[in-house]
Structures are given as C-alpha cells and as structure tokens.
Amino acid sequence: MGNLEGTVAVVTGAGRGIGRAVAEELGASGARVVVNYSNSKGPAEEVVSSLSKNGSENAVAVQADVSDPEQAARLIEETIERFGRIDILVNNAGITIDKTMKKLTTEEWDKVVQVDLNSCYYTVKAALPHFTEQQSGTVINMSSFVGEAGNFGQTNYAAAKAGLIGFTKSAALELARYNVTVNAICPGFIETDMFGAVPENVKDRIRARIPLGRIGEPTDIARTVRFLAEDGGYITGQTISVNGGVYM
Ligand code: NAD
Numbered sequence: 281m282g283n284l285e286g287t288v289a290v291v292t293g294a295g296r297g298i299g300r301a302v303a304e305e306l307g308a309s310g311a312r313v314v315v316n317y318s319n320s321k322g323p324a325e326e327v328v329s330s331l332s333k334n335g336s337e338n339a340v341a342v343q344a345d346v347s348d349p350e351q352a353a354r355l356i357e358e359t360i361e362r363f364g365r366i367d368i369l370v371n372n373a374g375i376t377i378d379k380t381m382k383k384l385t386t387e388e389w390d391k392v393v394q395v396d397l398n399s400c401y402y403t404v405k406a407a408l409p410h411f412t413e414q415q416s417g418t419v420i421n422m423s424s425f426v427g428e429a430g431n432f433g434q435t436n437y438a439a440a441k442a443g444l445i446g447f448t449k450s451a452a453l454e455l456a457r458y459n460v461t462v463n464a465i466c467p468g469f470i471e472t473d474m475f476g477a478v479p480e481n482v483k484d485r486i487r488a489r490i491p492l493g494r495i496g497e498p499t500d501i502a503r504t505v506r507f508l509a510e511d512g513g514y515i516t517g518q519t520i521s522v523n524g525g526v527y528m
Contacts, residue, residue, distance in 0.1 A: 283309060283510040284311035284367075287311045287367035288311065289366075289509070290355065290356070290359050290368070290369050291306070292371055292373040292399070293317070293318065293374065294372065295320050295323035295324040296323050297470075297472035298498045299372040300498065301497075301498035301502035302502045304327065307338060312339065314340055314342050315327045316341075316344055318344070318345045324341035327339070342355055346399040346402060346403060347373075347402075349405075352403045355403065355406070365410065366410050367416065367418060368420070369403060371404070371421045372422045373395060374395060380432070391436075397440040400444060404462075411460045416458075417458070418509050419460065420509070421447065422501075423444040423445055423448075429527045444464055453517065456516060461512060463516060463518045463520060465501060465504055467496060467501050467523060468523025468526040468527065470501060471495045475495065492524035495524075501522055
C-alpha cells in the first residue's frame, strides 16, 4: 500500500480510459475510490471489483451525469455518506464532438462546454464545504494539450479545456487558504476509446509528430495524478503537460 491510505478519492468518468487508470492507481496507493460513471454501469462495477480486494469495500460505483449540477452535487453527497470525507477530486469526465465551426451546431458547442468545463465547477462547488471543513483537499482537472495549442475541428473542446486552465488557476487562488490544491493535467495523445476514434492514417501522422515517438498510455496520466495526490502538497495552480513533447 502507498501513501494514500485513509484518503477518499472521487474520479469522474472512471469506467474506462484515463479515468479507469486513475481510479486503479489511486486505489493501489491505498485510497478508497468512488468510481463515477454516466451510462455504463458494467465497466464501472468491474473497476470496483478490481479495487475491492479480499471482500473489503475500498471502492464504490456511483452513477451521475456530472454535466448536470444536481447530479454532480449528489455524487459528492453520496461520497460523504459512504466514506465520510473527500480528499481527492479528479475531474476526468470528458467528451468530444469534432467538427469545423462551419458544421458545428450551437447545441454541439454547448454540450462539449457543459461536460468538459461546467461539470468541473459543479463538482468543486459541491465539494467545497467539505474541503473547507477538513482544511484539506486535492483537485485535479483533466484538461488537454489542445486547450493550450488549439486544434483544427475542435473549437468547442479547445475552448472548454482552455477554460479549465483558467478555472484551475482561479480556484487555486481562492482555495489555497483552506489548504486545498488545484491543478490541471494536459495529456497529449493517449491510447483510449477517445483516441481510438481517430482514423489509422491520421494516427500515423500524429505518431510522427510526437518527439518521444509513441502515443501515451492511460497509466502515464494516472501516475502523474498519483504523484500530485501523494507528494504534490506544494504544487497548486499549475498546468502539467504529460504529452511526449508534442506541445512544448
Ligand atoms: P474516454 O472517452 O475513454 O473516457 C471518458 C469517460 O468520461 C467515459 O467513461 C465517459 O462515459 C465519461 N463521461 C463522459 N461524459 C460524462 C458525464 N457527463 N458524466 C460522467 N461521466 C462522463 O476518454 P479518455 O481518453 O479516457 O479521456 C479522459 C479525459 O482526458 C477527458 O477529459 C479527455 O478530454 C482528456 N484527454 C484525453 C486525451 C486522449 O488522447 N485520450 C487527450 C487529452 C485529454
């Protein structure tokens, strides 16, 4: 067991991909983990079983669409009811709807901003009273290198992910007095279902652009989250790029 023994972590969108790897990494370090999912209960329950060894109840799956403020608040309340506290909040849930602006509809713009940006405000707002009472907390927001660099066909996603960076810095300023750190991670291209949607010939071109020569693994991001949670007590308001050098 690692350093997170006795802590409670909430990971949004943790049924697969980066979120799943984060839940497993934090669990491996001893945290009790709330595995949030929106639609697919099965994969979330699988993550819970892999975390709950020897019948001990170290993890629980909680359904909530975090783009809905009431459901996001319920996620935090269920965490408190179940485990009595919240130490680590990883805002990982995200979607893409990639189209050039010419084709993008207002609904598609709104949907991505709602899931990728507004949800983070909803969960942090709901966790705030608990963080202030505990006088501690760690918030990690999953942004993207696209929020820093921009990307063709991703105005909605880039705006939401850039917004997360501004939110992270402002929240870090507001919450430092309560001993709460807030940081953003900007993954590069990571091998998940989200990246799986990219056509094979485009993937080859992407690989050629990455100085370290490979697409990242979800564990590359999960280990960064674990580092921040375990040892990042003096790191706040930062944007940490984990991208193989694709954007410097
Ligand atoms: P993914 O599509 O594999 O997983 C996203 C998860 O979020 C899914 O489990 C999905 O069900 C969940 N989710 C979506 N909307 C939700 C909602 N409203 N409420 C609760 N859960 C919801 O994607 P991933 O690649 O694992 O991405 C995880 C995060 O990392 C996202 O925020 C994404 O933008 C970011 N990211 C990914 C990459 C990449 O290359 N994969 C790069 C940069 C940033």
